[in-house]
Structure formats: C-alpha cells, structure tokens
Amino acid sequence: MPAVQQMLTRTGRSVFATAALVAVVAALASLYTSSGGASRESLIAEMLTNFIFVLGMQVFIGNTGVLSFGHMAFAQIAAYATAVVAIPLAAKVKALPDIPFGLDTVHFGAFGATAFAIAITLVVGAVFGIAVCRASGLAPTMITLAALFVVEQVVKNWSELTRGAGGLSGIPRLQGNGWLWVGAGIALVVAHLFQETRIGRFAIATREDELAAPALGIRLFTARYAAWIVSIGLIALGSSLRAQSLGSVNPKQFTLDQGILLLVMLVVGGMRSISGAVLGTVLITAGTELFRQLGDPQRLDIERFPDLFLGGTMLLVMLLRPGGLLGDRDLAGWLRRRMYRRPTAEPVTASPGTAVLKASEIEVHFGGFIALDGAGLAVRPGEVVGLIGPNGAGKTTLFNVITGLVREQGGRVLLGDDELTHSNPVQVARAGLARTFQNLRVFKNLSTRENVALAALVSARHRPHRTRVDVDTLLDDVGLGEWADRQAGTLDYGNQRRLELARAAALAPDFLLLDEPTSGMSDQESLAMVNSVRTVAARIGAGVLVIDHDLGFITRISDHIVVLNEGRVLAEGTPAEVRANPQVAEAYLGSSA
C-alpha cells in the first residue's frame, strides 16, 4: 500500500496547509468583524469569493504560466447558469417571459443550482480550453481575451435568457458566510492537491520550460488542459456561490477590470505559490476597501483611489519583486521539503538495456542548405559514442532529428524495433531517449531535487519495464547531493549541466543524448564530467551519444567516435583510429595541416 500511504501524506499536507491558511485568515476576519457589523461581514464575503476566484486562476495561470484574461467569462457563465435555475418560478417568468430551453419550468435548490452551474461552465470551458491549451506564445492569452468579449456580448444581448445589461435578481440568498468559507476551503484543498498530483507537477514543468518538458515526455496540451479544467471548475464554484450570496447577477461583475483586479491579487502575492495567492487576496481586498473609503461615496468616482492603489501596488511589485511578495515560498512546498525522507533502501543499479539506437541515411535541408546528406550512426547498449565535427557539420541537427525536434526529409531512426522516424519529442522521450540541451534548460524555479523528481514521475508512468534509480542516488552520482534543496536557477553553470544530466537519467532511458555537456567548462570540470557521465550511464544501464567540441573530453569518454563533416560521416572508429585519420585532421585544421 505504499501508493495509498503516499497519497495520504500528500492529502495530509494539502489539508494541513489549507487548515493553517484558513485559520490565519479566519482569525484576521473575526478580529475585523468583531466590531462594525453587517458591512464588515459583506467585505469578508467579498474576500472569500475573491479567494475562490484567485485560487481558481492560480491553478491554471500560476502552474502553467499561461496568462488568461478569460476566467471572468466562465465566472459569468456560472453566475447566469445559477440564476436561471435558482430564481423561483413565479419571479423568473415575470423577469424573463420568453426564457428559452423550457427553463420556465425548471427550479433547483442551492445545491442543485451550484452543481448545474459548475456542469454547464465545465462543458463550455472544456471546448474553449482545447483552443487555449493547444496554442502557444501569446495566442492563448488572446483567445481567452476574445472569449471574455464574446461572453460579455452574448450576455448583454441575449435578453430572453439574461435580461441584458440590467442583470437578474431574486436568487434565493445563502444565509451568512458559512458556505463561502466552505467554498474557500474546497478551493484551497483542490489547489494544493493539484500541485501534488502527477499532472499538476507536469503543468509546472511546462511553465518552467516549453522545450525541456516535452523532451522529458510531458505533453504540453494534456498538462495544461488538466489545469484548465480544474481551474474553470473552481471559478464556477466561486461564481455560483457569489451569485447566491449576493442574490443577483449583472454583467458589471465580470468585466475585464474585475478580471485584472483578481490577476493583481494573484501576482502581488506570487502566482506560483498558493500561500502567495492567499496573501495577495487579503492584501488587495483590504487595501482596495481602505482606499475606497478615502473617496466620497456621494460622487461618481469612488473607484479612483482603489485604481491608484492597484496600479501603484502592481507597479511596485513588478519593479521590485516580479515573482510576487512570496515568490516561490509556499507553505505546502515548505512542508513537502521538511517532510521529505530519503529512501533508506540501498541504491540500485539498473541492468543495461538491450536495444540498439540506429539512425541511417538521414537527410535534412533547410531551404537550399543541405544540413544532413545521408549521415547515420549506431549506438549499442551501454556504449558511449562521441559525435564530433567542425562547426556546421550537422551534429546538432542530427541530434535534433533523433530527438524529434527537427523533421528529416529522408532516412530512418530506430530504437531496437521501435520506429522513431518522424516521432515528436514526447514520443521519443517515452520510447527511451533522454536528452540534455546545449543552452541550459533546467526548471529554474524548482529545487534541484524537484527537477529530477519530475523526470522520475514520467519514468514511473511510461517506462515501468526499466529499473528506476531513486532521485537522491542520481543526485549523489552527479555530485549534487548537497544542493538538492537549492533552487535550480541559482546553481552555477557547471552544476546546472550536471543537473540536466541527472534529470535526463531519471527518465530511465535506454540512451542518454548529451548536447555539448562540457561547453563553457574548465578542463578540470570537463574531467569531472567524464566521471559523472560514466557513473550515471552505468547506474541506469544506458548507452550514451554525446556531442562536444572538446576533443580531449570526447576521446576520453567515448568507446567509439563518429566524425561528421558537411552533413556526411567522414570517419568513424575508436578514439585512436579517429585521431590517426588524416582526413579528420584536415577537416578540423584545414588542408594545410
């Protein structure tokens, strides 16, 4: 039952962190409401709904790093869905005489209406989410923005269903803030749990690096889509509860400005951290209220001081602490690290794989430029093959073809009996090829151990037939044991390279593909890297294909060397044979040599 046990500690952590945060907020709230009466209660209600919204946004925006302006669109759908089924029939027929879909005879209680709203919102959200999560760069942000405007326009104009700009009132009201507290608690638990699940960790990986995550076998779409669905669900819950707490809905509650207000709460506290989201919500809700009281309620402009506060706060935070006040500090994350116990079992060593990696007759042209012209190579199980050649020889292109980043126009890539020709990076990684990147691509905001653990999550799922070596053993093997809890982005250059090696190894691959693992390293560091690579490869039973400029490194590490020149294999053999080959010397040093 280790899986259940693990689940319990995860759940336990989430529940504990939630309880602690709720307790702090509740203490503040009761201090605040102990004098002052009803208006203070309604501010607490506002804060609690903000909590649910901000946590909902955190699940998607915070974990995936994809900015969305569209969450208010789904809040609006949920609020109106609640209204049209919760308003008592007599009042509904009066307000909406031409209501479509036979809704004039439908009436649900509070639970039914909430469930209905969440269901409807999830259905619409699931469709929109496909578009949002497939796109990359700025496109998803723009799609969510368009979604916001579409929903806004439809609600304003479909008056048979929504009564247009005037909104709907007469929703049976929930008494007190009790259910809002429950909702906020649910949102906190869900947000915490999501970060503990495999798919939640994957979503975080996609946020950290859009190229490295697929190279570890993580599908961007799946991870983002899961986050999106959970996020929209929470937004719907919050919005339905708010509608029933206020008793009315109208389009003004769901404008872009409202969405931005919530976004400010998220980023001021620190969007990557759930504790940060909570802190931001408390600070901004309280601050906005404080500045609202500076204004004169008799005049139209009571929003001017809150706007000043919001703009000023956000500007200061962006200029001084762009990661938010808490950055990556998070109560649950802290617990996770504190509670971490290194497995006590003896470190295992995996038996070598049996498959051969073979690329043959690869052809790639970029426009008129022929990058690869029939190059090929083979790596046998447990063997270390070095790939060298002058600049522009096609080394990295061949590498990218094998790992699915560049599509070849001709030739085949085989791993054992698996056809990898024209595969994408995710398929390649899951099939058993793990790569590192020439330009460092560690997950900078995660700890060293979390970086490696992410890859281990993938191998647990997709490479069950391989013996898996535990994360700490791999870290020790590359000499990063003492840095396990350091934030990866703060490691020095050489250590980040070693971390990439350990992360690739945690994928339990048949082959490690290392793209210039010693670039930028001193001779001494290069020497150490030879040992690290050999130790790790032996530990996980993988063969190695390595590109490097450093001839000393390559000859020391390789069993077999392939020399590329102008897209073709110029020579290959043992290091000694290659060194003795006059053609190689010529390609490297020019014809005069």
Add this chain to the structure above:
Amino acid sequence: MTKLLQTIVDGLGVGSTYALLALGISLIFGVMHLVNFAHGELITVGAYVSYFFFLHGGSWWWMPVAIIGSAMLASVATELVAFRWVRNASPFTLLLTSFALERLSHALWQILVSPKQRAFPKPSWVFYQFKLGGISFEWMDIVTILVTAATLLLTALVFKRTMFGISVRGAAEDFDAARLMGVRANRVISGAFAFAGLLAGVAACLILMRSPSADPSMGSDWLMKAVIAAVVGGLGSFSGAVIGGLVLGLLETLTRAYLPEVATGWDKFSTAVTFVVIAAFFVARPDGIFKVSHAERV
C-alpha cells in the same frame, strides 16, 4: 454595391486608426518583447491635453502638434520610469507592468480632472459631405485615409532609410547582436517609444477630430482592438500590424452591416461574432498572419 463601397470606406477608416496603434504596439514588442497595454493611454493623454488647451483658447490649427508632442513625451516617460527597469524580465512581468501603468493613468485622470467625460469643440469640416459616383463621403474619411497613408509612408522611410530605423530593426531582430554592433540600447529603445508615441499621437488626432472629448478610460477600448490587430498581424511585424488593423476594421464594419442580412436576429451579436472569428483565427494561426520567427537555440 454602394452600400458595400461605403462599408469598406468606413472599415478602412476605423481600420487605419487600429493600424497606427497596432504599429506602435508591434514596434515596442519588436525591441523589447513587451505587449504594451499602456499604449492606449497615449490617446487619453492627447485628449486631456486638447481639453486643457481648448479651455485656454486652443485651435485645431496647431492642436495636432500638441497632441502628437504630448503622446511622444508620455511614451518616452513610461519607458524611463517603468519599462527600463524590467527590460529583461519575462514577457508576463512586462505585460503586467504596462497594465499597472494603464491603471495608474485611469486613476490619475480621475483625480486630476474628473471621472466624467469632458468635451471640446471639433473642427468644423469634419462631417462635411461630398458625393463621388453616387456615394457620399465625409471629409474625415478622406483625411483619415490620407493621413494614415502619409504616416505609414513616413514610417517606412524611417525604418528603411535612417540609421535610427535600421538600428531599431536590428535590435528587433537580435538585441544582443545589435548591441555588439554598437547600437546603444537605451537610445534605440527610447527612440522606439518616441516613435510609437508619434504613431499613437496621429491616431489620437484622428480619433479626437471625430469625437472631441476626454474621459479617463477612453484609451482602453482602442487599445484592446489595437492589441488584437497587432497580434493578428504577427507581433513584431510592421506590415502585419497594418494589415491586421485594416482587417479588423473591415471585419467589424462588414459584420455589423451584413450579418443581419445573412441571419435575421443576429445583428445584436455582430461584435460577438467578430470575436469568435478572431478566436478561431488564433487557433488556426497562433503566430498571426506574418509569423516573425524567433528561432530558439536548443
């Protein structure tokens, strides 16, 4: 046919204003990967400057100079006080910084002037009409199209022929390389902001001649459209921004004019349909019409 031509002229009129704004957004994105949500506030600045001058006996003869000048100054100022300090931050941080400025601008105008709209006189000739081949045009249509064409021509000249323009394009291509070639980062970025301010100032003149009033949040509506136009065109691409702006303007006026004919009862959803089309476009072509490749080394 007459209706179609008139709709197209209207669409080009709105679209060219979008194009000018989108060009500024695309330019700034090119040099520092910032989607500048404060860009629309330059219109607001121009509007309040006009309002202020008209209170003290302004005239439309020289007002465009004041509007464009103030927009340029304001644009450079935002770079100095805010964007310079987050220059190498993530696009997310940059974008939120610009949001913060937008918010602050709203608040400041509300506090300094009034949250209510302030009107001032418009040039007398704006709505004069004349007929050409059975279609009636307003003078403003012609002015809009001519001014936009002239501004775009000037932009093309600046970026093709002058040292400044070439530096900016170089910086947009590869900032570090441009720096190594002796391009001064601060000067190029300030210059780009000044030029974006100029474009926004011209757009502001066209907008204010039609509807001469100032209110604190007037920039935001234009901004959203301009951002969408710039992204549709392909951020960083100059011709993309212009085409994106024109396409958006045409799409808006055409759906408003023809959607009711295609499906009765749908006229009230014309804006919604425009945005659905835009969303669908982003799904199909996430990088816009003119993809600007930022080839990433791996």
